[in-house]
Amino acid sequence: MATKPTVWARLKNQRATWEKIKWTWVPETNREAGDSVVRNFLLHWFPAKVTRQSLSWNYSFWLGTISAVLFLILIVTGIPLMFLYVPSVERAYLSVKDIEFTVSFGWFLRGLHRVSAHLMVAVVFLHLVRVFLAGAYKNGTAAKQNRPLNWIIGITLLLLTLLLSFTGYLLPWDQLAYWAITVGTNIASAAPVVGEQLRFFLLGGSTIDQNTLIRFYVLHCFFLPLGVLLLFSYHMWRVRKDGGLACVDQLSLEQKKENAQPIKSKTYSLLGIASGRTVHVETSIVDEDKHTVASSPNLTRRLLLVSLGTLAVSVVLTVLFRAPLEAAANPTVTPNPAKAPWYFLWLQELVTLTTFTIGGITINGALIGGIFVPGILVVAAIVWPYLDKSPVSTVGVWMARARRRQNIVFLIIVAAILVLTIVGTYLRGPYWDFYWPWQSWPTMPRKF
């Protein structure tokens, strides 16, 4: 009898712990709304209050959030797949076949993983397009902003996403996988000076074999996701330190015009002594009552909606389109035509179109289309924020007049990539010859 109250007390204590973990979706007071963010680990990376503008559906289209949700789906579906997949050249293809045809819901896990991967490539790219067109990589007026750095982290995340996709579709060890590694690593070997060594290191030898598969497996399941997680965390942290989404800077610009209140000059922050004013203090010049709402539930609710929507779309696509699996890898027969996944077809077009002969010297398209052109695009994207001298009034403004010319140049590049992708996807047939969609492909002997 004596132990009874203790157990009860312990249970009550457990309840209190639970209260600390959960939060309310319907706060009744400002205090409750603030507490659910500040006192909660899961929500602590949000500000307690958030501007209405940054919650808007059609400023950001929530593309970053969607990317993050897709990445979460990829982690969750990837874990059971890691238990089921065997990274050996003898068994990889058969284990994927098992996942597809004998494991309960295996087809669904693999399908969802594949669909979210495709969507993630698309959405991360659209996120980049959005940030560029809205001038959101530019610093506004608040102190210590470094949005150009966050733009560079974003580009790195896009490249990591592409590498994750590349290493991912190699794992089934089917024909697509084998010939994609062949072409991919030969592009690497076209790199000046270190090319051959790079190919040898990537393959773990001079031919595509077990060493290659296990390398891409470890990259796909450990190093690349780890890189995405770390950079994603930094990406989010920087968004906070840069004073939120770029459109918020417009608010403080407008507000400064209407009333020039003295800026608070607090020189300490929550975590200790730091020099200068913190961004948090700086952004608080935005009239809170007029422009902001509590993050809980306004931000958390939309976040839940976006997550649900993303999951729903991915699941529907998974059920509608079953993931394909080509014939088992066969080093002796290249499929005809051998096509990369859609997001690499613009590169496949480029390496096809860019072999040039100048004065008797022939330069392989692998070097120009496979290394120089993508390299120049990445470098240009990285330095762009430092070259963009448009006024601060364009920060976070879609298609701002003062940035019209650079937006047009950017859109032309995006359009060129899309056109090449479409040509590669729909207009290329056997031997990479050009066919209109209404032209039928000639029948080809299977082997030679």
Next chain:
Amino acid sequence: MRKKKSGPEEITASYPSPESPDESVKTGGVNLSRRKLISRVGLGATLLAIGGQAYAFVRSLVPNVLYEDPKRFKVGTLDQFSEGAKFIEDKRVFIFREKNTLHCVSATCTHLGCTVKMQRLNQPKRVNAGGREFDEQVEFACPCHGSKYYGDGTNYSGPAPRPLDHFKLEVAPEDGQLVVDTSEIVRQDFRLTV
């Protein structure tokens, strides 16, 4: 420590000055305070240790032994090769026989390494490849990016930057089998006469 610039050095400045001349030691004409010297040695040792581990990590992934197929291999006795071209599938080479001469053309596209496909022509075609005229029975085409080659391996269309490799052929003295040596690339006009 929010700010990187105000690192340890600035904080140590509030301690009794380490820069006073009697506390400094002279090392090779450079004035270093003892504290600075020790901190640099410590930092250097740490970096060296991490660098060493990193080297070991990366070096272990460069294989010392390759369990790969040999680059020199037998493809069969001479009577197995009749007039014309034959594809040795698992070795990715074509063996050509013209009466009593043989030569070997690689099936690996010189653009990005896919296996080219041999297309047999219905009737011999007269072509001019780099000044040399000859009749060809077959041509090669690559399914990945559409490179095209004449029967002698000379590229004439698509992104391939150079002709298909030709490999050295020998006859093994012990059993009379044809031997291909893919580690030795020979001129296009190389012929093994038997």
